[in-house]
Amino acid sequence: MVSTLNPDMAISVAYIIVAPFLGGLIVGLDRKITARMQNRIGPPIIQPFYDLIKLWGKEPFLASSFQPILAMGYFGFIFTGLILLAFRQDLLHIIFTLTLADICLIVAAYNSKSPYSNLGGRRELLSMLSYEPLMVLTAISVQVVTGTFLVKGIFEYGTPLLLLMPAAYVAQQLVLIIDMKKSPYDVAGSGHAHQELVRGVYTEFSGYTLALIELGHWTKLVFILSLISLFWAQNLIIGWALALLLWFIAIVADNIYPRLTWKSMLRTSWVLGFMLILANFIALAIWRVI
Amino acid sequence: MNSEILISVAVILPILAGLILLIAGKGYRKVVVLPTALILAVTSILLMEERGFSWTPDPVIQTVVMGLDLLLLLYFLYVGFHNENVPVIGLTLIQALLVGYFEFTGGGHHGEPIMMVDGLSSILLLVINFIGSLVCIYAIGYMDEHEEHLDLERSRQPRFFLFLLLLLGAMNGLVSSNDVFWLYFFWEITTLCCYELIRHDGTEIANNNALRALWMGLVGGVALLGAIYIGNYALNTLSLATLIESSPSPLLYLAFALMAIAAFTKSAQLPFQSWLLGAMVAPTPVSALLHSSTMVNAGVYLVLRFAPAIQGTLLTYGIALVGIFTFMFTAIVALSQRFSKAILAYSTIGNLGLIIFCASMNTSLSYSAALILLMFHAMSKGLLFLCAGIIENRLHSRNIEDWEGLLAKLPITTGVMIIGIVSMFLPMFGVLLGKWAAVGVASSAPVFPSIVMITMMVIGSSATTLFWAKWLGKLIILPIREHRIKMEKVSIWYSISTLTILGLDIVASLGASYMVQHVVSIAVAPHYELAWSPGLLKLSTQLGSFMIIPLWIAMAAILFAGFLIHRYKGGNIVPAYLAGENVEGDPIAFRSTADTVVDYRVSGMFFDPDITEGKWNPWGTLVGILLNLIVLGLVII
Amino acid sequence: MKTMTKARLKSPWVLHYDCGSCNGCDIEVLAALMPKFDAERFGIVNIGDPKQADILVVTGPANKRNHRVLKNLYDQMPEPKVVLAVGTCAATGGIFHNCPNTLGGVDKVIPVDVYVPGCAARPEQIVDGIVLALKKLEEKSEKKEVAK
Numbered sequence A: 001m002v003s004t005l006n007p008d009m010a011i012s013v014a015y016i017i018v019a020p021f022l023g024g025l026i027v028g029l030d031r032k033i034t035a036r037m038q039n040r041i042g043p044p045i046i047q048p049f050y051d052l053i054k055l056w057g058k059e060p061f062l063a064s065s066f067q068p069i070l071a072m073g074y075f076g077f078i079f080t081g082l083i084l085l086a087f088r089q090d091l092l093h094i095i096f097t098l099t100l101a102d103i104c105l106i107v108a109a110y111n112s113k114s115p116y117s118n119l120g121g122r123r124e125l126l127s128m129l130s131y132e133p134l135m136v137l138t139a140i141s142v143q144v145v146t147g148t149f150l151v152k153g154i155f156e157y158g159t160p161l162l163l164l165m166p167a168a169y170v171a172q173q174l175v176l177i178i179d180m181k182k183s184p185y186d187v188a189g190s191g192h193a194h195q196e197l198v199r200g201v202y203t204e205f206s207g208y209t210l211a212l213i214e215l216g217h218w219t220k221l222v223f224i225l226s227l228i229s230l231f232w233a234q235n236l237i238i239g240w241a242l243a244l245l246l247w248f249i250a251i252v253a254d255n256i257y258p259r260l261t262w263k264s265m266l267r268t269s270w271v272l273g274f275m276l277i278l279a280n281f282i283a284l285a286i287w288r289v290i
Numbered sequence B: 001m002n003s004e005i006l007i008s009v010a011v012i013l014p015i016l017a018g019l020i021l022l023i024a025g026k027g028y029r030k031v032v033v034l035p036t037a038l039i040l041a042v043t044s045i046l047l048m049e050e051r052g053f054s055w056t057p058d059p060v061i062q063t064v065v066m067g068l069d070l071l072l073l074l075y076f077l078y079v080g081f082h083n084e085n086v087p088v089i090g091l092t093l094i095q096a097l098l099v100g101y102f103e104f105t106g107g108g109h110h111g112e113p114i115m116m117v118d119g120l121s122s123i124l125l126l127v128i129n130f131i132g133s134l135v136c137i138y139a140i141g142y143m144d145e146h147e148e149h150l151d152l153e154r155s156r157q158p159r160f161f162l163f164l165l166l167l168l169g170a171m172n173g174l175v176s177s178n179d180v181f182w183l184y185f186f187w188e189i190t191t192l193c194c195y196e197l198i199r200h201d202g203t204e205i206a207n208n209n210a211l212r213a214l215w216m217g218l219v220g221g222v223a224l225l226g227a228i229y230i231g232n233y234a235l236n237t238l239s240l241a242t243l244i245e246s247s248p249s250p251l252l253y254l255a256f257a258l259m260a261i262a263a264f265t266k267s268a269q270l271p272f273q274s275w276l277l278g279a280m281v282a283p284t285p286v287s288a289l290l291h292s293s294t295m296v297n298a299g300v301y302l303v304l305r306f307a308p309a310i311q312g313t314l315l316t317y318g319i320a321l322v323g324i325f326t327f328m329f330t331a332i333v334a335l336s337q338r339f340s341k342a343i344l345a346y347s348t349i350g351n352l353g354l355i356i357f358c359a360s361m362n363t364s365l366s367y368s369a370a371l372i373l374l375m376f377h378a379m380s381k382g383l384l385f386l387c388a389g390i391i392e393n394r395l396h397s398r399n400i401e402d403w404e405g406l407l408a409k410l411p412i413t414t415g416v417m418i419i420g421i422v423s424m425f426l427p428m429f430g431v432l433l434g435k436w437a438a439v440g441v442a443s444s445a446p447v448f449p450s451i452v453m454i455t456m457m458v459i460g461s462s463a464t465t466l467f468w469a470k471w472l473g474k475l476i477i478l479p480i481r482e483h484r485i486k487m488e489k490v491s492i493w494y495s496i497s498t499l500t501i502l503g504l505d506i507v508a509s510l511g512a513s514y515m516v517q518h519v520v521s522i523a524v525a526p527h528y529e530l531a532w533s534p535g536l537l538k539l540s541t542q543l544g545s546f547m548i549i550p551l552w553i554a555m556a557a558i559l560f561a562g563f564l565i566h567r568y569k570g571g572n573i574v575p576a577y578l579a580g581e582n583v584e585g586d587p588i589a590f591r592s593t594a595d596t597v598v599d600y601r602v603s604g605m606f607f608d609p610d611i612t613e614g615k616w617n618p619w620g621t622l623v624g625i626l627l628n629l630i631v632l633g634l635v636i637i
Numbered sequence C: 001m002k003t004m005t006k007a008r009l010k011s012p013w014v015l016h017y018d019c020g021s022c023n024g025c026d027i028e029v030l031a032a033l034m035p036k037f038d039a040e041r042f043g044i045v046n047i048g049d050p051k052q053a054d055i056l057v058v059t060g061p062a063n064k065r066n067h068r069v070l071k072n073l074y075d076q077m078p079e080p081k082v083v084l085a086v087g088t089c090a091a092t093g094g095i096f097h098n099c100p101n102t103l104g105g106v107d108k109v110i111p112v113d114v115y116v117p118g119c120a121a122r123p124e125q126i127v128d129g130i131v132l133a134l135k136k137l138e139e140k141s142e143k144k145e146v147a148k
Helices: A006-037 A047-056 A067-086 A091-111 A115-146 A151-156 A166-179 A207-232 A236-256 A262-289 B002-024 B026-049 B059-082 B086-105 B119-148 B157-176 B180-198 B204-235 B240-245 B250-266 B274-281 B284-293 B295-310 B314-334 B340-361 B364-395 B411-425 B430-443 B447-476 B492-510 B512-524 B549-569 B613-634 C002-010 C024-033 C067-075 C088-092 C123-147
Strands: B053-055 B115-117 B538-541 B544-547 B586-591 B597-599 C013-018 C055-059 C082-086 C102-104 C114-116
Touching (some): A006 A047, A047 A207, A047 C002, A067 A091, A091 A115, A091 A207, A091 B544, A115 A151, A115 A262, A166 A207, A166 A236, A166 A262, A207 B549, A262 B447, B002 B053, B002 B157, B086 B204, B119 B284, B157 B180, B157 B284, B180 B204, B180 B240, B180 B274, B180 B284, B180 B295, B204 B240, B204 B250, B204 B274, B240 B295, B250 B295, B250 B314, B250 B613, B274 B284, B284 B295, B284 B364, B295 B340, B295 B364, B314 B340, B314 B447, B314 B613, B340 B364, B340 B430, B340 B447, B364 B430, B364 B492, B411 B447, B430 B447, B430 B492, B430 B512, B430 B538, B492 B512, C013 C024, C024 C055, C024 C123, C055 C088, C055 C123, C082 C123, C114 C123
Parallel strands (some): C013 C055, C055 C082, C082 C114
Antiparallel strands (some): B053 B115, B586 B597
């Protein structure tokens, strides 16, 4: 079948290896574009790699003895999700794996002894709760359209999903904004140079544990962009263009909006996001019945 | 011949053991309970091997059963008058009338055969006898600690164990009965045990909650009797199997709808949820037994039993709607709960709602999803209740706000509890396999019910993730003054029970493929084609695949890699960031104005006043009543 | 390992602490990060968390109330780290040097690597100071490498 032929296998493996680095480059590009929007020069695009190597070499300070394993868990489970995605497995199961990774991060934040970290962990949990239902609903929409949860099914389906589920595509913007920790919804710990609760969920991480979290963050970014690119799985170049479009809009939003409250984040994603995807559903249902 | 002995043992042995213990006294608990537990567990395995048999006991026994039932009704009547409780009196009288009328007019014949153990029964038997027995073992240790605080003149434990064991026996009988009257009889015995166990401590609140459980259970009993009447009137039979296999008619659907209502009362679905929450006041083994392995599973068992008969009707969607709405509602209310057992209770009701939803959606995938959820939920929830009980006894507090930093105070118990919580909402364990399948069931349903169900399912599922993760975080918080983890003294009864259930859960999750192929399928096979193709690494259905073992492999790799990195890089544990105002040597204090030392405090997130029981319960109950009426009404369509 | 040193020089994260300053130098420090002077092009990020910072930028004199906090923050920074004392007050106590509550410059409490004089110090000087601090960081990094 489609997914286990040899050339595809090579591409999948290459994709898995390249993904974290690609993520770093995209983050670097993010900072450059943000800088340019702010009329500055900004750091070089490979800056995130310098950051990563520097972090790895810092003297290790731990908040608790579980921290390294939990940080590794965050990166590891996101990487597992990436592998599953590369091998075109079950979308819903992949999303649950992502939840697992996030829980590792949240538990690590709670496990540290600081109040900032504790509150950051709570906010991260609420963030996860804002974007995860949207991802689950999208997966369900995929199942309703293609008949299966398997990513393989999206490739085999014929019509690009964007044409059938445009509202779900729009809802992914929310997912991306919350995951990239961009304003208005960077309540759990912001990107560089924005502070929220000191560093929010990342407060007590330092040195190599923070390096692992950074790696995880990069991988997750590539992961979510890949998911969005599935909206035009028939031509992945167009798919990635769609994904990068949303990514760019997130950067613009970050430069325009202030940070909003977690309640606002929950409300927007649950009411607006949910409504969008459900409306899409109903439209699909009616169109199919007719 | 062999199988008949097995089933008799399963039903009678616990009752006998309980009576012996009542007479012999507290000192003989270990001697009586341990062998009973072992025998029951072994019996359930043997019964699974021998499944597919049926048996009709002697007419003498049938008369005995009828007599016992009347005695039971008399006792309920006494309870009602003694407590001046009108609902109890009224409902018991109705039941007595119905039973009496039935006996004197249509009586004399019975369902043929009376007892039948098929695939579904044997799965339930496994769950009841394994988890139930382990809870009894746990109770041996727990009740001593419990009574320590109460300063009783004479131990009430024999009475406690009598009803605990009686419950096991009655449940065994319930799931093996094909004669609907016997089913009703065992059903009412479980109501009796429920009442007696909830009011065990004898306080006023215990009495009140027990009475509420009693009258709600009696409502179920009346509904069951109604179903029996109608079934007998329509087909002149008392055999459950005949009722299910017969060709459908509105009258028969009415019978099934009434059975559904009975199931709702037993499984505490909306609007009957308050009795289960009230049952919290009972000692923990009661909550563990009632909420995970026995009583509440009677309700879902009944739905699983008659679901195949209502395939393709609107009734089936009506029942599913009650289940999924309960799931959503309880998940949201659980967010606001501060008491450990309340959270667990709401979670149980929600999961039962999910099981009823799956059972009632009536597809091959959903039926097997219901069974998967039933088994794994029983293990995980039982484990959680047991651990919660241990922690409560040690801390003397049920408020999870007081449960901070438990990982350092009670490492072993907290560790087991953490794994228990993880097993409820993370994809390495079977509960999530069931939930994944349930999502597939909701999304592959016909469009218009599907949209409502998907919405409720996603809302419920997100809320459950939130409250479990919240609680997990609480248990893991470390800002306490005791740095070093102390050795925890663990009672042997606690270790045996909790570690065995934990082991079973892990083994079952790892072997989920096997479970689906060999255990779940035996109940699904008679009615549907098996929807799963379980492989070694992943379980596939038409809708997708779920992988458990790869995630465990990933977890092992992560633990290994994390451990290696930690070893290589090292790292000292340093104080937290408190804006530079840390106090030397004290992890939770900081220096405030005038250099005074102040403890910092972060409280939990409980969403009040937006989500409170007081605000939401009336609405839930109202909608619940509405949905139940719809269920009855759908019979006409 | 030259890569590590290069990475450390290319990615210095700053913790900015106001130690009793009049805020004049603080405004200049923040200005150094703004678009006109843009310290971020050197990879400098004002990270608020000592656990993740490499350079501690201090303004204002050390006094009896804040020396403890200063020491605490300095201790919470992992090696390799450098301290940049910005402004005259951080260097010697400046205009406050004889006040009864002042201990003097920041170097009375923690070891300082680079002094940036001025009242207030200019953003160009601050950026210059950071570049000097990076040189010091390089030395420390090399020493650690050899020692490791």
